[in-house]
Amino acid sequence: MANHAVVHHISRCIIKPEFVSEKSNQHFHLTPWDLSIISAQCIQKGLLFPKPPPANDNDPSSPIIDHLKDSLSRTLVHFLPLAGQLVTHKHDDPPSYSISISLDCENTPGVDFIHAIADVTTSDIVSTVYVPPVVQSFFPLNEAVNHDGHTLPLLAVQVTEILDGIFIACCFNHVVGDGTSYWHFFNAWAETCRMLKGKHDHISHTCQPxxxxxxxxxxxxxxxxxxxxxxxxxxxxxxxxxxxxxxxxxxxxxxxxxxxxxxxxxxxxxxxxxxxxxxxxxxxxxxxxxxxxxxxxxxxxxxxxxxxxxxxxxxxxxxxxxxxxxxxxxxxxxxxxxxxxxxxxxxxxxxxxxxxxxxxxxxxxxxxxxxxxxxxxxxxxxxxxxxxxxxxxxxxxxxxxxxxxxxxxxxxxxxxxxxxxxxxxxxx
The missing domain is CATH 3.30.559.10 (Chloramphenicol acetyltransferase-like domain)
Structure with a gap:
């Protein structure tokens, strides 16, 4: 089943930090380690979880998705560069170019958030030693490279609900951080979500193998x-x-x-x-x-x-x-x-x-x-x-x-x- 499954996108939105205290534009300067991998592809990792218990029998997935969006917005307050975009600056004296992460506090680019579903099970994904092709569709931004952060989000999230679980995947621009930074962010988001657990329960909503x-x-x-x-x-x-x-x-x-x-x-x-x-x-x-x-x-x-x-x-x-x-x-x-x-x-x-x-x-x-x-x-x-x-x-x-x-x-x-x-x- 996993070899022929199709991932359907249900909704897509932009998540911005819950608040940004400064009123002026911010620029985050990059290091040689950051700049040297501008042509590399983004970090794309995800975790497969058991299906959360429904909080709303009429629309069981909606509170979960809203909970993830809310906690992501709060987490971004502490990881502001992820809500920005890359900007190239031209200098005349001496002639040169520099790249930084720009965050416009009045018009923050934000994080791309996709909600999707797929007709597969946890067993379809993990019971085989080969990674099923459908897993590739659990990730956003496809073949994006870090330089694309000039026009694409520096962080994109896709939450895919499967029959008995939920897969949370991030496409994280590698210029912003390495694997240590990636899992630091992922753990911080999870901790924020866990701490907010229950606060939305009352809400009703309409290449090679x-x-x-x-x-x-x-x-x-x-x-x-x-x-x-x-x-x-x-x-x-x-x-x-x-x-x-x-x-x-x-x-x-x-x-x-x-x-x-x-x-x-x-x-x-x-x-x-x-x-x-x-x-x-x-x-x-x-x-x-x-x-x-x-x-x-x-x-x-x-x-x-x-x-x-x-x-x-x-x-x-x-x-x-x-x-x-x-x-x-x-x-x-x-x-x-x-x-x-x-x-x-x-x-x-x-x-x-x-x-x-x-x-x-x-x-x-x-x-x-x-x-x-x-x-x-x-x-x-x-x-x-x-x-x-x-x-x-x-x-x-x-x-x-x-x-x-x-x-x-x-x-x-x-x-x-x-x-x-x-x-x-x-x-x-």
Whole structure:
């Protein structure tokens, strides 16, 4: 059913901050981290929740939607840049251009809010290891890139009601913030919604295939112990060991790679705690880069998981305050914009997102989410997004590979031996 389901849009409106205290225009200046990804696609993540109990038997969904709109308006008061738009400024002396986020307090662009329905069930979405095509239609703004924030909203929300649940998805302009900022906002919105629960109860109203792989806490612990034992150390982290497994496994199933072909594994890394003095964990904006380890395909596959994990550990350990500030100084001297389509090659692996993001802490008042899913934005051969698992300590990986490589990965003994059956796969 999920392969043929259609998402129907019921309504669309603009949500603005409940109030903006200043009466003058505001400009939020951007950093090199923000500007360097102006050509990248937006962050598109969403959470699947069980269906909230109806507050109105005549129109059960309306109070829920109004509740979400009201809480979003109140949340935006604390995240004003999300209600603005990008503006390019031309300067004559010296000749140059700059981009900032503009917020016109008298005419705030606001946030796009879509209410939709789809004739699918929770089981249709999560009981298969492949992400059903209908999930792509749960996200707004389609293939928008960050530069489109000059004309499109910097934040768009789509709330899709399914037969036994509700999917809340955001398209979040990446220039405004990184994954840490995204989940900070999502959790703040959920908390506001939860705190307002009950206040509306009395109101009457008229590319490539993705697959989610689940890794239990026990499986991750075994990988970490094995990697450290092979290197006679205790410094390799759980995520470094898991990333090493993924790097080796994807390299092995790429039949076109020769032993002499170089391959890299890139890890997205949060700079906030690496700066001296550190930035606050609540810093809202982009503060993320990548670090990488490189080897030939032959080297990677002739050594164990510990060898690869140690390379990743050394790359992470070497990302110091000096490295971060050096990148910023170099960018200021010679600004550039990442072209993500050319930045990653088909011989390498990119580990993005983070299981440290508090995804399942987003409680809108209806209980814990059933699953997290994303759209196809920023997906390419070898892109792996890591998510917090629903059970504490577990990790879910969303892997993007061509069909032939994906089929080989599903048959790879080392990789599949570490994969754990998910709750829904056991039920179905």
């Amino acid at each position: 993705l697959r989610f792989f689940h890794f239990s806490p026990q499986s991750i612990a075994r990988l970490k112990a094995k990697a450290n034992a092979e290197c006679n150390t205790s410094t390799i982290s759980s995520f470094q060991a898991l990333s090493a497994l993924v790097w080796r496994s994807i390299t092995r199933v790429r039949r076109h790679l020769t032993n002499h072909q170089k391959t890299s594994c890139r890890l997205a890394i949060n700079n906030r705690s690496r700066l001296n003095p550190p930035l606050s964990p609540d810093y809202f904006g982009n503060c993320v880069q990548t670090v990488s380890a490189t080897a030939t395909s032959g080297e990677l596959l002739s050594h164990g998981i510990g060898w690869a994990a140690l390379l990743l550990h050394e790359a992470v350990n070497g990302h110091t305050d000096g490295k971060v500030r050096g990148w910023l100084e170099a960018w200021m001297m010679n600004p550039f914009i990442y072209q993500l389509g050319n930045f990653f090659d088909p011989c390498s692996v990119m580990m993005a997102s983070s299981p440290r993001f508090d995804m399942y802490g987003c409680d809108f008042g209806w209980g814990k989410a059933e699953a997290v899913r994303s759209r196809s934005a920023n997906k390419f051969d070898g892109k792996v997004s890591s998510y917090q698992g629903r059970k504490g300590g577990s990790v879910d990986l969303e892997v993007s590979l061509p069909p032939e490589s994906m089929k080989a990965l599903e048959a790879d003994p080392e990789f599949m031996d570490a994969v754990s059956p998910s709750h829904y796969l056991r039920m179905n």
